Amino acid sequence: MTVTTEIIAIGNELLIGDVQDTNTHWLCQRITGLGGMVLRATLVRDDPQVIGEVLLQAVQRGTQVIFTTGGLGPTADDLTLFAMATALGRPLEEHPEALRMVQETYTRLAQAGYVSHAELTPERRKMAILPAGAQPLYNPVGAAPGVLLRQGDTTIITLPGVPAELQGIFEQSLTPILRELYGQGYYAERVLIVDCGDESALAPAVDAVQRGHPEVYVKSRAKAYGPGVRLKITLSARGDSKEEVEGRLSMALEELRGRLEALHIPIVQIS
């Protein structure tokens, strides 16, 4: 069974157009690679009511894993955990282990001369105040710990918006949790480049293969029209085992090859 996943990316800067949200794309790649399926990603402003509403709707849809990004820092507009606690009806509490993580980070930064002192100011303490029942995730790059929270059958993983911090927590602190969540799911794809600049000429072949192989996802990507323009066709599948997934892909690929040949569309490359 594919593990359903959603992403909620938080921050006015994303919707003002000040910052390109690259975290969602990075997480989609990783989650797909783990065999999970991202059903939706929502970018919202630093508005606790909206953050809470979007989170609650994802929980109510029965989403198995929800990632949130952004809004974990020391400033007052970092509202993710407040919004989450309110929406889920949990009090906010200073978490001793999270506080230890924050203290450790500032001690290290102060010793290195990167910050002027290691004292736990209210702004720094804020990063250790978590919804009740949450578990902090060590942040190897910055100060704000990630947060893991179970709500019924849903696991919520809250990560900072700074890409290096998000990636650091994902890769260094989440590995056993991700293995537990996504299990042995398997994902694979084949990419074909074809010498054809007209997606409408390709459409009958792509559509027929899709209809004949509903468990394989078939997508052609248009770029622009013109001589020498090549189109990309991606076949992808996910399942419980490598054998199952590779078998499905091979069958779909074989049919696609035949149909392209019949249309006199040359395949330039398969990878």
Next chain:
Amino acid sequence: MTVTTEIIAIGNELLIGDVQDTNTHWLCQRITGLGGMVLRATLVRDDPQVIGEVLLQAVQRGTQVIFTTGGLGPTADDLTLFAMATALGRPLEEHPEALRMVQETYTRLAQAGYVSHAELTPERRKMAILPAGAQPLYNPVGAAPGVLLRQGDTTIITLPGVPAELQGIFEQSLTPILRELYGQGYYAERVLIVDCGDESALAPAVDAVQRGHPEVYVKSRAKAYGPGVRLKITLSARGDSKEEVEGRLSMALEELRGRLEALHIPIVQIS
């Protein structure tokens, strides 16, 4: 009054992690520049039920302008207009002007030798089948016209997912419509670079300025900790006139300067 806007980006490729969605960021920049406010962006798969549900919820929230991107091409998984018609309870009809646009494009492409013939195959005709009451928007780059549709007080603008096509329609076919929709709204920002690597040290100043100037949005951006690391603070505001917006920004900036000086945090650059 700021015009509320949402974006719905459609395509499995975005959530598989195959393609980074750059359209949302591009649209956010343009809409913000026009004085509009993007409240939310949702990335969804090529699932007509989900597309319809997300669209309908945005309409029901009273969003004034909704942009959708992707899913307008000739293949069967290009489902945006079908999903929209179903969700809004409108039949799909071949639109004569849209068909003329598609025909014109393929005639031009065939004359240039970019496609093998100009005949209107079912796959090409599909791009001219629009929800009843919709208006096609000329696509200067590719074949699929954009689509404009009014639903009550909401304007829905449907654009292709290929960035060059989306940008071409936005810049060449939408100008008068955007002026009508966004009116005389004005947006401006000031960006400060400060010589401080510790966002928690900056937080009291940023939070105080935000509290004192609720009509200005104040945001500091953390990068990483370290010597020589600089933080970026953005002040932004929108309003009906340039004078009003610039006046608000100047007052907030003045207070921020004073507070940073009191904290001995040097400003390196203001732009």
